[in-house]
Amino acid sequence: MASDPAPPAPLIAVRNLTRHYRMGPQTVHALDDVTVTIRRGEFVAVMGPSGSGKSTFMNLLGCLDLPDAGRYRLDGTEVAGLSSDALAAVRNRSIGFVFQSFNLLPRQSAIDNVMLPMVYAGVGHALRLEKALAALESVGLGARAGHRPTQLSGGQQQRVAIARALVNDPLLLLADEPTGALDTATSLEIIGLFQRLNRRGITVVLVTHEPEVARFASRVLQFRDGRLIDDQSRDPEIAA
Amino acid sequence: MTAWDALRAALDSLRANPLRSALTMLGIVIGVAAVIAMVAVGAGARDQVLRQIASLGTNLIMVGQGSIARGGVKLGAGTASSLTEDDALAVLAEIPGVVVTAPSVRWGLQIVAGNQNWGTVLFGITPDYMEARDWDVAMGRGLSDEDVAQANKVVVLGQTVVRNLFGGGDPIGEPVRVFSTPLTIVGVLAEKGQNTQGQDQDDVIFVPLSTAKRNIPGMAKSNPRFIHTMVVKMRDGSDMAEAQAQIRDLLRQRHRLIPGQDDDFWMRDLSEVSATRDASSRALSFLLAAVAAVSLLVGGIGIMNIMLVSVTERTREIGLRLAIGARRRDILVQFLIESTTLSLIGAAVGVALGIGTAMGVAALAGWPTLIRIDSVVLAVAVSGLVGVFFGLYPARRAAQLNPIEALRHE
Numbered sequence: 001m002a003s004d005p006a007p008p009a010p011l012i013a014v015r016n017l018t019r020h021y022r023m024g025p026q027t028v029h030a031l032d033d034v035t036v037t038i039r040r041g042e043f044v045a046v047m048g049p050s051g052s053g054k055s056t057f058m059n060l061l062g063c064l065d066l067p068d069a070g071r072y073r074l075d076g077t078e079v080a081g082l083s084s085d086a087l088a089a090v091r092n093r094s095i096g097f098v099f100q101s102f103n104l105l106p107r108q109s110a111i112d113n114v115m116l117p118m119v120y121a122g123v124g125h126a127l128r129l130e131k132a133l134a135a136l137e138s139v140g141l142g143a144r145a146g147h148r149p150t151q152l153s154g155g156q157q158q159r160v161a162i163a164r165a166l167v168n169d170p171l172l173l174l175a176d177e178p179t180g181a182l183d184t185a186t187s188l189e190i191i192g193l194f195q196r197l198n199r200r201g202i203t204v205v206l207v208t209h210e211p212e213v214a215r216f217a218s219r220v221l222q223f224r225d226g227r228l229i230d231d232q233s234r235d236p237e238i239a240a
Numbered sequence: 241m242t243a244w245d246a247l248r249a250a251l252d253s254l255r256a257n258p259l260r261s262a263l264t265m266l267g268i269v270i271g272v273a274a275v276i277a278m279v280a281v282g283a284g285a286r287d288q289v290l291r292q293i294a295s296l297g298t299n300l301i302m303v304g305q306g307s308i309a310r311g312g313v314k315l316g317a318g319t320a321s322s323l324t325e326d327d328a329l330a331v332l333a334e335i336p337g338v339v340v341t342a343p344s345v346r347w348g349l350q351i352v353a354g355n356q357n358w359g360t361v362l363f364g365i366t367p368d369y370m371e372a373r374d375w376d377v378a379m380g381r382g383l384s385d386e387d388v389a390q391a392n393k394v395v396v397l398g399q400t401v402v403r404n405l406f407g408g409g410d411p412i413g414e415p416v417r418v419f420s421t422p423l424t425i426v427g428v429l430a431e432k433g434q435n436t437q438g439q440d441q442d443d444v445i446f447v448p449l450s451t452a453k454r455n456i457p458g459m460a461k462s463n464p465r466f467i468h469t470m471v472v473k474m475r476d477g478s479d480m481a482e483a484q485a486q487i488r489d490l491l492r493q494r495h496r497l498i499p500g501q502d503d504d505f506w507m508r509d510l511s512e513v514s515a516t517r518d519a520s521s522r523a524l525s526f527l528l529a530a531v532a533a534v535s536l537l538v539g540g541i542g543i544m545n546i547m548l549v550s551v552t553e554r555t556r557e558i559g560l561r562l563a564i565g566a567r568r569r570d571i572l573v574q575f576l577i578e579s580t581t582l583s584l585i586g587a588a589v590g591v592a593l594g595i596g597t598a599m600g601v602a603a604l605a606g607w608p609t610l611i612r613i614d615s616v617v618l619a620v621a622v623s624g625l626v627g628v629f630f631g632l633y634p635a636r637r638a639a640q641l642n643p644i645e646a647l648r649h650e
Binding site for chain 2: 099107168
């Protein structure tokens, strides 16, 4: 297909990424010389048993941690040399996090939770409300804006968390076992939501150990003992 | 994160544990309330004393007979007998701004009426003394110039003396014996109460200066013109220090003292009395400050303790905030504002409680109290600083958390 325009620049370019921890006398290679490129619009599942390095990989992609060696360019910017404040700004504007345990503030309403990233982005109050409501509507929870997390089901709580991840229009959605605390039907709904967001153009990287979740991704990265051992692209199944 | 966002987050978190927040504030509340109430009581008492002193007249100068030195040994106050009625006349005539000078002698003695007797202090005075010291007469009349000129055998009694000799009866016209000289009671003084040193000012009797000198044995043997003290009343607004200097110069000159020789008289004005009072109220203020410092310190430690608990409890929240883009500084500010809010709310409650206590003391015990605005401002400001200081360590701990570990925290 020579008539195609130039392929889009990679969103994530990781080269020889290495992270090791010292535990007593021995060194644990949590991540060992990983090189991978992820383009815009991909839906990537990161798989592997516990201790395989997939969480370390996610923490590095999410700029929560810095590598001991190797390079990581996010959207063309080398992350390794950034200051703590600059990393916070990258997390705030370019990355949306979704966690297994939702991590909503229990005493705040859904809309207050969704507004939280904008608090740190310096967005004005009126715009915050408008954007948070739009984000809640995009996950189908516009009518529950005033509810507290305790008044919502697990699936709804995870939707609020996804709305929070989306509200600053990030380049990348990083989800760490987002369905781990949900039943099968609800998991399917959440994966369906990720697929719809992905079709709208947002890049999704999702950590899971469940093959049933991974089959909805367009690409699967397999980790073991800190190394990337398999990288397969395929046609994903469509959820809901 | 704006200050408003941080304040909202702080109030939210304080509301989450209302009882815990209230108990944490208690130290600050008690400290601030104690300071404000005690300062109010102290300031009220001081204000009352100052008004008492002002009522005595701050434009009075007391001059008294001093000590003389014989062979290098000071013989004590009153041993010189150099101060005279002529000195009093000279001061009145020569010092500008003097309204009256009131010479007097005093003598402690036993006074007898019928079968009753009472130990008291006799003042031999002129009518000017009554004016200078603002003495009023409650019954009968005061002493007149004629009484002094003719050395009339009349006496005016203070209220305490009347009470002890006559009970409730009317003493006017009754005879009393002083040093076996019969005197007739012509008047009773108005009650004056205690002076600033707590002495009973009503335990006195007044007789004409001339009568005192003539009838008290040994009183005037060396110099019939001698007096113990004189009260010099200056015009309102006079420069008291300047007047004292002029009086000193005049008296030294009249007493023929050579330069370098000690004064043979003493002199003071009532502003010195109020200075003594100021010194003792400064000591009280220092004590108050110490009490306040201790209770605010204890309150601050309470705040630090609870903030450390709060940071531990909210580790996941901190991890989440860091993950979604909070800078370390944002976390630091959030927890600092939380601890400062805690201490400032405590201070506000303490101010209300302190003012209430001061008003309650005023109403129930009848003590005068005076709410000092500066004590309120200072207490609130110090509480705010306590909040910042004791919040700093927990807030730093929160800000230094590793987001990955914080998010994994159970």
